[in-house]
Amino acid sequence: MADLFSIFRKSEFLQEVGHIAKFAGRFFSEGFQPRYEFREFIRQCYWVGYKSLPLVGITAFIMGLVLTIQSRPTLVEFGAESMLPSMVAISLVREISPVITALICAGKIGSGMGAELGSMRVTEQIDAMEVSGTNPFKYLIVTRILATTLMLPVLSNLSNAISLYGGYLGVNIRGSVSWHLYWAQVFDALSYGDMVPSIIKTFFFGFAIGLIGCYKGYYSTKGTEGVGRSANSAVVVASLLVFIIDLIAVQITDLLNLT
Amino acid sequence: MEAKAVIEIDKLNKSFGDNHVLRDFSMKLYRGENLVVLGKSGSGKSVLIKCIIGLLYPENGTIKVLGEDIGNYDQKQLDKMRVKVGFLFQSNALYDSMTVRENLEFPLRRHWMKETQERSEVDGLVMDALTDVGLAHTVDMMPSELSGGMRKRIALARTLILKPEIILYDEPTTGLDPITGREISELILKVQEKYNASSIIISHDMNCIGITSNRVVMLIEGKCYAEGEYGELSQSEDEKVRNFFI
Numbered sequence: 001m002a003d004l005f006s007i008f009r010k011s012e013f014l015q016e017v018g019h020i021a022k023f024a025g026r027f028f029s030e031g032f033q034p035r036y037e038f039r040e041f042i043r044q045c046y047w048v049g050y051k052s053l054p055l056v057g058i059t060a061f062i063m064g065l066v067l068t069i070q071s072r073p074t075l076v077e078f079g080a081e082s083m084l085p086s087m088v089a090i091s092l093v094r095e096i097s098p099v100i101t102a103l104i105c106a107g108k109i110g111s112g113m114g115a116e117l118g119s120m121r122v123t124e125q126i127d128a129m130e131v132s133g134t135n136p137f138k139y140l141i142v143t144r145i146l147a148t149t150l151m152l153p154v155l156s157n158l159s160n161a162i163s164l165y166g167g168y169l170g171v172n173i174r175g176s177v178s179w180h181l182y183w184a185q186v187f188d189a190l191s192y193g194d195m196v197p198s199i200i201k202t203f204f205f206g207f208a209i210g211l212i213g214c215y216k217g218y219y220s221t222k223g224t225e226g227v228g229r230s231a232n233s234a235v236v237v238a239s240l241l242v243f244i245i246d247l248i249a250v251q252i253t254d255l256l257n258l259t
Numbered sequence: 260m261e262a263k264a265v266i267e268i269d270k271l272n273k274s275f276g277d278n279h280v281l282r283d284f285s286m287k288l289y290r291g292e293n294l295v296v297l298g299k300s301g302s303g304k305s306v307l308i309k310c311i312i313g314l315l316y317p318e319n320g321t322i323k324v325l326g327e328d329i330g331n332y333d334q335k336q337l338d339k340m341r342v343k344v345g346f347l348f349q350s351n352a353l354y355d356s357m358t359v360r361e362n363l364e365f366p367l368r369r370h371w372m373k374e375t376q377e378r379s380e381v382d383g384l385v386m387d388a389l390t391d392v393g394l395a396h397t398v399d400m401m402p403s404e405l406s407g408g409m410r411k412r413i414a415l416a417r418t419l420i421l422k423p424e425i426i427l428y429d430e431p432t433t434g435l436d437p438i439t440g441r442e443i444s445e446l447i448l449k450v451q452e453k454y455n456a457s458s459i460i461i462s463h464d465m466n467c468i469g470i471t472s473n474r475v476v477m478l479i480e481g482k483c484y485a486e487g488e489y490g491e492l493s494q495s496e497d498e499k500v501r502n503f504f505i
């Protein structure tokens with residue numbers, strides 16, 4: 001038993017997991033006590049949400065378009081070309097669009113937070129905040145994690161919609177489906193069982209991205225090299241976490257028979 | 260009559276792993292004096308003043324600021340203490356996502372616990388502080404647009420804006436040309452006279468020490484190795500002490 005314990009303690013991976021869990025615990029224990037940093041939270045929402053819109057929008061549109069074009073030949077082979085809008089809608093909304101949005105945000109926001117907080121740590125700006133009567137954890141971390149948690153579902157929903165427009169274009173490049181019929185088919189195919197789990201998991205994606213970006217930046221080791229490393233590992237760990245959460249989410253929806 | 264001590268440090272110990280930085284370090288800072296702490300790079304000078312402001316926690320020993328032991332302060336009391344004790348960071352620590360004005364407003368608004376202080380009042384204090392350091396024209400610039408010396412002076416203005424009774428300067432003149440360095444040293448003197456502030460100044464810069472110091476403490480091997488006036492110490496018999504003044 002003691003041996004087992006020492007293996008756990010020596011394992012750097014598990015240590016890291018423990019630290020991240022502790023960091024998350026601190027978010028929950030400190031995040032919901034006053035004083036609330038409302039202005040900083042709004043500012044972060046603006047950065048996370050609004051500033052990511054163009055990137056998310058463009059990728060979503062291309063994604064919908066490409067997926068439709070790629071799926072057509074297979075469906076044609078089975079004589080199921082008319083299923084194209086339904087199939088594309090389901091795969092976009094349930095899986096592809098939330099995950100791609102999360103990955104894009106992990107890259108853009110996760111690395112941004114890792115680098116920004118890392119350089120603030122290294123140049124003692126975080127200490128300076130503390131000296132200025134501000135709890136840097138609340139001011140910097142809680143606001144950022146909340147912002148990503150709330151903004152990612154918004155971005156993901158927008159991405160869903162925009163990618164379906166891409167799908168419409170894709171359907172009409174070769175074939176011809178009227179605007180009205182396309183949306184009728186799309187909404188016919190989608191049920192709450194597709195939408196709700198997909199939205200819920202994006203909250204977790206957002207939380208994971210904010211948490212990892214902040215954790216890596218906040219505990220950045222000294223030196224500019226450390227800042228680069230924090231940004232880098234924030235992206236890697238956050239992307240990995242997105243897939244792990246996705247895997248867990250699909251198991252849960254499966255168990256609950258939401259499919 | 261002996262002046263009143265505003266900071267009393269008694270048998271302070273601080274280590275990072277096996278690295279014992281401070282070992283039973285003791286010293287006092289008296290009201291109205293400029294005390295220079297001199298020591299080699301890595302001897303723990305920054306660690307010492309970070310313990311005083313509560314950014315690092317010593318393993319044992321006591322630190323009394325204005326007569327109160329800060330060891331058992333809670334967060335509120337620490338914040339209160341930090342209004343009275345100003346801290347100039349070695350690396351300036353200006354917030355680089357904010358303008359100079361926002362940098363200076365930050366401690367004001369935060370310590371007053373109000374986001375919506377009278378605009379004109381805040382503006383007045385910001386401009387006063389900037390005028391003191393001779394940089395009123397930079398008020399709407401970003402820190403990245405300023406030179407190193409200007410940034411140091413802005414950081415100094417941010418430290419002084421709360422009119423602290425005690426000021427801890429971490430290498431205020433390092434990395435500056437001799438002329439700017441002298442200006443900063445004179446500024447420190449001016450602050451001492453104007454506000455009757457008591458200061459701990461960490462410095463290697465002999466010009467700065469010559470201008471500002473009333474008393475010098477030597478931090479060697481984690482202890483307060485020697486103390487005295489600048490003139491006294493530079494004539495010291497002890498080689499370890501004299502080496503600093505060559």
Ligand SMILES: Nc1ncnc2c1ncn2[C@@H]1O[C@H](COP(=O)(O)OP(=O)(O)OP(=O)(O)O)[C@@H](O)[C@H]1O
Pocket residue numbers: 275278280298299300301302303304305306307349
């Ligand atoms: N956060 C920390 N974690 C681990 N070790 C630290 C930390 N801060 C300082 N140290 C160690 O404490 C010792 C003293 O550091 P400190 O920054 O006080 O030096 P200093 O006297 O201010 O030097 P300089 O004149 O170069 O600024 C160094 O050996 C440093 O490695």
Ligand SMILES: [Mg+2]
Pocket residue numbers: 304305306349429
């Ligand atoms: Mg130092």
